[in-house]
Amino acid sequence: xxxxxxxxxxxxxxxxxxxxxxxxxxxxxxxxxxxxxxxxxxxxxxxxxxxxxxxxxxxxxxxxxxxxxxxxxxxxxxxxxxxxxxxxxxxxxxxxxxxxxxxxxxxxxxxxxxxxxxxxxxxxxxxxxxxxxxxxxxxxxxxxxxxxxxxxxxxxxxxxxxxxxxxxxxxxxxxxxxxxxxxxxxxxxxxxxxxxxxxxxxxxxxxxxxxxxxxxxxxx
Amino acid sequence: xxxxxxxxxxxxxxxxxxxxxxxxxxxxxxxxxxxxxxxxxxxxxxxxxxxxxxxxxxxxxxxxxxxxxxxxxxxxxxxxxxxxxxxxxxxxxxxxxxxxxxxxxxxxxxxxxxxxxxxxxxxxxxxxxxxxxxxxxxxxxxxxxxxxxxxxxxxxxxxxxxxxxxxxxxxxxxxxxxxxxx
Numbered sequence: 001x002x003x004x005x006x007x008x009x010x011x012x013x014x015x016x017x018x019x020x021x022x023x024x025x026x027x028x029x030x031x032x033x034x035x036x037x038x039x040x041x042x043x044x045x046x047x048x049x050x051x052x053x054x055x056x057x058x059x060x061x062x063x064x065x066x067x068x069x070x071x072x073x074x075x076x077x078x079x080x081x082x083x084x085x086x087x088x089x090x091x092x093x094x095x096x097x098x099x100x101x102x103x104x105x106x107x108x109x110x111x112x113x114x115x116x117x118x119x120x121x122x123x124x125x126x127x128x129x130x131x132x133x134x135x136x137x138x139x140x141x142x143x144x145x146x147x148x149x150x151x152x153x154x155x156x157x158x159x160x161x162x163x164x165x166x167x168x169x170x171x172x173x174x175x176x177x178x179x180x181x182x183x184x185x186x187x188x189x190x191x192x193x194x195x196x197x198x199x200x201x202x203x204x205x206x207x208x209x210x211x212x213x214x215x216x217x218x219x220x
Numbered sequence: 221x222x223x224x225x226x227x228x229x230x231x232x233x234x235x236x237x238x239x240x241x242x243x244x245x246x247x248x249x250x251x252x253x254x255x256x257x258x259x260x261x262x263x264x265x266x267x268x269x270x271x272x273x274x275x276x277x278x279x280x281x282x283x284x285x286x287x288x289x290x291x292x293x294x295x296x297x298x299x300x301x302x303x304x305x306x307x308x309x310x311x312x313x314x315x316x317x318x319x320x321x322x323x324x325x326x327x328x329x330x331x332x333x334x335x336x337x338x339x340x341x342x343x344x345x346x347x348x349x350x351x352x353x354x355x356x357x358x359x360x361x362x363x364x365x366x367x368x369x370x371x372x373x374x375x376x377x378x379x380x381x382x383x384x385x386x387x388x389x390x391x392x393x394x395x396x397x398x399x400x401x402x
Contacts, residue, residue, distance in 0.1 A: 038258055083367060
C-alpha cells in the first residue's frame, strides 16, 4: 500500500487487488472526511455573524450636567434585535460580545433632539464601549471592569432642525473567555432642556465578527 | 449493491460486488461533483459580493433638503450591485445576507455651512445618520457606515443634507460588502 503525500490517501499496491472493494470504501470515506472539513471551514468563513439591536421606545436623556470631569454619561437602552444573523445573543436587551475569540467591529448610530430649548454650541457625545462588567446607571464603569476599548463621536449643536445624528465605532479584540458588554453611552450639556432619542431613524447598535486571531502577546 | 458515503454520496463496491471499470468511473464522478460543490463555496468566499461607486463630479444640494447621493463611476463590482447607467444612486442586492454599507463625502458650503450629514437607507427607510460641523463653517467631511440585512432586490442608498447653506458635495463614494449569509 502506498499513500499520497499531502492527504495520506491510500493507493493500491500489487498485493492489494483481492481487497479492492474494501480499499475503495476506505478511500471514499477518507476523501469525504477531507471534503467535509473543507466545507466546514468555508461555511464558517462565509457565516461570520452579525447582529443589530434597536430600541422600540424613545429614551429621554436627562439633564445631568456636571461641572468639570468626570462627564456623566447616560446608558442607552436596547430591547430588540432587528437584523443580522449568526452571532449568539441570549440577552436581547443587554448587548454583549459573543463568547468567541477574535476581532469584532462595534458601532452605534443615534439621533437626538432637544425636548425644549437648545443651548447653542452645547455638546453631544456618543460613546461606544466594550467592557467586562459594563457601566452603572450613571454611565461610569462598574468597579473591577476591564475596558477593552472606547470610541467617541462629538458634535456641537448648531440647529434643532432634525436633531443631531451621531455615529461612531471601532474594532475590539475579545479573548472569548469573559462576558463583554457592548454599551452605547450618551452625554450632553444642553442646559436648556433634556434630550430624547428618536424612532426615525431609530437608535442602532451593531456588531460584526471580523475574524479569529491567534493569541496576542504584548511586546515589552 | 454498492455503498455510498453519507454526505457526498461517493459510491464504492461492497465486498462481494464485482469491481468494474464503471465502479471507478462512478467513484471519480462523485468526487468530481463534490469538488465542484466546494469550488462554488470557495469562489463565493473569494468573490464575496462587494461594490464601490464614486462621483468624480460635484453634486450640488439645497440646504435643509434631504438629497439622494448620486455617482458616476464604478470602482469595482463583483455581484452586479451597481448599474449606474440605469440608476445612479443605489446598490441593488443580488445575494441575500447582511451587508456593511459605507458612504463618504465632503460638503463645501456656498455660504456659511452649519452642518453636513449623511444618511444610509434600506428601501427608502433611513437606518443610520451622522451629522458633523466644521470650525471654519465652510467645509466638512463626513463618513457613515451601518449594517443591513437584505434580500434580493433590496435597495441601499445614501442621502446628503446640509444646513446653513447650499453645499457642493465632492469626492462622494459609497461601498457595500457582504458580511455574512442569512
